[in-house]
Amino acid sequence: MRTRTIRRGMPTPRDANVRKVMAAQRSRDTVPELALRRALHSLGFRYRVDLPIPGIPRRRADVTFTRWRTAVFVQGCFWHACQKHLSAPKHNSEWWHQKLGANVRRDEETDAHLMQLGWLPLRIWEHESVSGAVGRVTAALASRDHPRALRLRGQNMAK
Secondary structure (H helix, E strand, C coil), X not given: CCCCEECCCEECCCCHHHHHHHHHCCCCCCHHHHHHHHHHXXXXXXXXXXXXXXXXXXXXXXXXXXXXXXXXXXXXXXXXXXXXCXXXXXXXXXHHHHHHHHHHHHXXXXXXXXXXXXXXXXXXXXXXXXXXXXXXXXXXXXXXXXXXXXXXXXXXXXX
């Protein structure tokens, strides 16, 4: 069987079903992302959704606080190779290893680019609890002097 390459030297999968599965994956409005957004919104935070990363084509942040230069990415454990839950597929394993490795490298490049621009990238895993994720986002925003985050942090410290 002849393989052709797609994007940056990545070979196409031998199994046609893999392409169908990948094409069907949601890139936004996933269940963990919606849960985080609902929780943040209920606390009074306002944010931008699915905002492009400046200077890098085809990359977007799930939740962005533009004034406080904070970009939040809600990552799936499989697609972003979570160290806690990674279970590499056995079928076509070499291709999957390359694919998931490329995803991790792309995430690292994106974080480095954002930090160069003075932004704070924040990676939330899908396995994290919503309250834990909200706490991490609030702490990150408080470090950037977001008034609502500072107020919420002060209330939590007083309890």
